[in-house]
Amino acid sequence: MFKNPKYMYGASTRSIYITLNFGEFVLKKLVEFENEVALINGLTDEKLFYGEIAQEAMNIAVSLIRFGVKKGDVIAISSENRREFWSTLIGIICAGAIATTINLSYSKDELTHVMNIAKPKFIFASPFSYKQHSKNYKSLKFLEKIILYGDENQPNTLSYNDIAKPVSAHTGTGFENVRYDDFQCVEVAGQIDTAFILYSSGTTGLPKGVMITHLNLLAACTPPFEMPPQRSLSITPWFHSMGLISTLSGFLRGKLTIYLPKFDVDTYFKTVEKYQISQLSVVPAMLTALSKAQGKYDTSSVVEIYSGAAPLYEETAISCKKMFPNVVAILQGYGLTECTLALTFNMNFDKMGSVGNVVENVILKVVNPETREALGPNQEGEICAKGLVVMKGYLNKDRRDDFDDEGFFRTGDLGYYDDEGCFYIVDRLKELIKFKGYQVPPAEIEAVLLQHNGIREAAVVGLPDLAAGELPLAFVVLQPGAKLSEKEIQDYVAERLSNPKHLRGGVRFINEIPKNPTGKILRKELRKMVGAVKSKI
CATH class of the missing domain: 3.30.300.30 (ANL, C-terminal domain)
Known part of the structure; x- marks a missing residue:
């Protein structure tokens, strides 16, 4: 009945879409912003409008249902950052299926491992992914269909264009666009139904399948307050939770994102110049490379830098300020794939080394790794999390292995919070x-x-x-x-x-x-x- 004084409690200010159907909600937002540009490829300048994503997503959802896809079926996406990714992802969950995103850098054994975790019925693959792994895909008995992006046809595969776009340029046949007013997403039980199966990073062992529910996504992506639109530059792979969830969150606000398929220091800076980027989303390794660059670039447009996925050292942030002189704040958060995106976020530039305070609808505690006793301020221990963004569990794994008796997820991260409730990450316990x-x-x-x-x-x-x-x-x-x-x-x-x-x-x-x-x-x-x-x- 009473709050534990040693626990850190996030606010409860976030509003959640009433049906708890994330596909329905994101589709509604895409249509709301249909005439706005959602994404621009920084290398090719190709624009993708919100309305295009929504239209192709609905077409894909209907096509999947016609192929016999049922609620709860798993469908994989294996692709670098390219235009078809988002309509595929959203179409899958609008069809009531579960989307699983595949890391392109997986070795043959790692790919086989994760595919056997989720056992997807279909896979959407880019030409690059298909070239790398087609033999492996075809060896998996549970994989019924391979759907290829792009204009190349391959034996025993389907074309994305034939199921996402009306009247295929290849065959001259096809279908009429699905109308939004006529379309209805498959019903889900948002609190318990899985929308995504993502994979833990596997930095210390083989990846595990992380089950993210519709409610997890709504809690992570719906901003608790109005955020001013910024022109951002993203390089993070969309198959990873940081790139995936942050981009989806931007879609809900009608944000314009410039993206690059891969990281190159010179190309990155030139893209900042060309598009007058105001907001950067980076990982610390990128900031380190950028801060030590030798060239001269106009970076005056950049005012905000968000860092995640790994610890941001204070020295790196300070040196990066020299490269981006007009930056008001270099801020970082702390999260895990298992917690959809963020558990804490730092809005205080004076506390550069901190990952910030607990986000909305989350409770954190720090415990002694041996005794599991809750610790107070400035005492290092394992960080444990509970709340709306915390995963349903690992696929095919007993939940009790990773959650304590109070329902807190054991993150495996070592850290502490100070007297103001600001968290600091020390390292991974296993490392x-x-x-x-x-x-x-x-x-x-x-x-x-x-x-x-x-x-x-x-x-x-x-x-x-x-x-x-x-x-x-x-x-x-x-x-x-x-x-x-x-x-x-x-x-x-x-x-x-x-x-x-x-x-x-x-x-x-x-x-x-x-x-x-x-x-x-x-x-x-x-x-x-x-x-x-x-x-x-």
């Missing part, structure tokens, strides 16, 4: 380096390494050691033309951090830090490299 009983956060050492002008990228893992347990080992990518020795880097860290955090495991120089598409360091790949011979510079 802490255990040195002689001390718990060493790799992120803290990485933050120091990135302050060095000669270091472009850095990642730290534990090197197994019989006496100490683990020794901090750094993988380093140098700036072009920089020359640093292993000892110089070790001394640099030793001067700035306490004894347990010194690089006793050494330094290894590599050409690139392995990351997933959202900028998270793939430490499991680095651990595979730990046994390799030390590289010399």
